[in-house]
Amino acid sequence: MSGLPDGLMDAFWDYERALMADDLEAMDRLFAPGSQTLRGDADGLVVGHDAIAAFRRTRVAPPPRTIVETHVQAVDDDHALVVAVTAPAKGGRGQQTQLWRRGPTGWQVTAAHVAIPAPPLDGRVWRVVGDPLLPGGPGPLSGESVAVKDLYAVAGHRVGAGNPTWLAEAAVETDHADAVARLLAAGAAVRGISRTDELAYSLAGTNAHHGTAPNPAAPGRIPGGSSSGSAAAVALGHASIGLGTDTGGSIRVPASYQGLWGLRTTHDAVPRAGLLPLAPSFDTVGWFARTPDLLARVGDVLLPPAAADPTTGSDLVVVPALLELADPDVREAVRAYADDRGALVEDWPLDDLADWRIAFTQWQAWEAWRAHGDWLRERLDCLGADVRGRFRMAAGISAEVADGARAVGLAARARIRDLVADRVLVLPSASSVAPLLGSDLAAVREATLRLTCLAGLAGLPGLNVPLTTADGLPAGACLVAAAGRDRDLLEIGRRG
The missing domain is CATH 3.90.1300.10 (Amidase signature (AS) domain)
Incomplete structure (x- = not known):
């Protein structure tokens, strides 16, 4: 590697050792200060040194890997692009691209992108997923797919309620929840069963057992809960409809945080049969979509007919x-x-x-x-x-x-x-x-x-x-x- 800028590869390997040791202080030091420093991966782009440092303090420690190849393109004496091919211990190949700049304190990363082998299932978003899990048929929602919050009964599966102990002790459901059955009857396919905060008692989406679902609209930020998995599935494009619940805001908050349309229905407007309760006086059925048109089409399936003498004020x-x-x-x-x-x-x-x-x-x-x-x-x-x-x-x-x-x-x-x-x-x-x-x-x-x-x-x-x-x-x-x-x-x- 003759002709490389002095000290560049020493800094590169210092960063790699710090990453494998999860040495946050060293990684912070090797990333350039300022609001323009970039760090991206499949979950999105994090902008600014301080935001990147905060992200590192909340993510799981990086899994073991080895560097298989490194390729360097020197821009000038003080700037260089380093692309490394990585081999995770669990298999597959990844890639890390870094733009390095030499400053008064030495070489630092100003922009980085990390790619790792895609998991077969993102366990932060889904508990069970299929292609689809349950097929749809002809009907007004034919061609749409649903992420079902893990509080609703899906026949042939257990309700996990966001907690491994609950899941282990749950019985297999023999019937679909009312809302699930109606969506299937309308032609929508069930893509899978999505994660929820434990027993739906949260507004954050930070499940202690399964991790925090990504927020693609605001990387480095929480997704909102407790319908976090359904919201993230829709925001990520994994499903077109996210079936959730709203007791204290669990449709409205994730929708707000992730840039989605979401409806919390009138209490008792949509039957809650087959839905695990939190607080029955407040629990409501709700759903997410990326467009207001699809949100309304789901309403045509789940909501009762319009009243004969509707209240029509629009102020x-x-x-x-x-x-x-x-x-x-x-x-x-x-x-x-x-x-x-x-x-x-x-x-x-x-x-x-x-x-x-x-x-x-x-x-x-x-x-x-x-x-x-x-x-x-x-x-x-x-x-x-x-x-x-x-x-x-x-x-x-x-x-x-x-x-x-x-x-x-x-x-x-x-x-x-x-x-x-x-x-x-x-x-x-x-x-x-x-x-x-x-x-x-x-x-x-x-x-x-x-x-x-x-x-x-x-x-x-x-x-x-x-x-x-x-x-x-x-x-x-x-x-x-x-x-x-x-x-x-x-x-x-x-x-x-």
């Missing part, structure tokens, strides 16, 4: 106090969406919102422990830390506290329905863009629940309309209407 309403609950970048994107459509601005009496959020959390927790406490009592340690903490809190909710929360929640339900009336409320689907991997998610969860609990408490439908912030990150406007107006929301989405 959009935006409430500044609700916008203020979101981060500035999300707030401005939602405000621009509302302004462009002539939304009315109203001040709503929301002094009780903090109490409503607490009531929602306590009522949900009470029902979650009623649903799963008997099974979990001796198995809490099988849960990841975040979900385990929520169930421990749920176990401590007394009947008296639950009754008080229910009373506050029912009063909130009536008040929210009165305020929405025959209009369409526009508010942020989540309080922020998708947080970076490794972020402290507790505060984000609480902030988002202040927004998502409104439709949850009131049992109202919510449509996520994908937006983009000024920085180019996915965000969402949530359109909330009166109970039973799901089809109206879908039509608004179609009109744009």
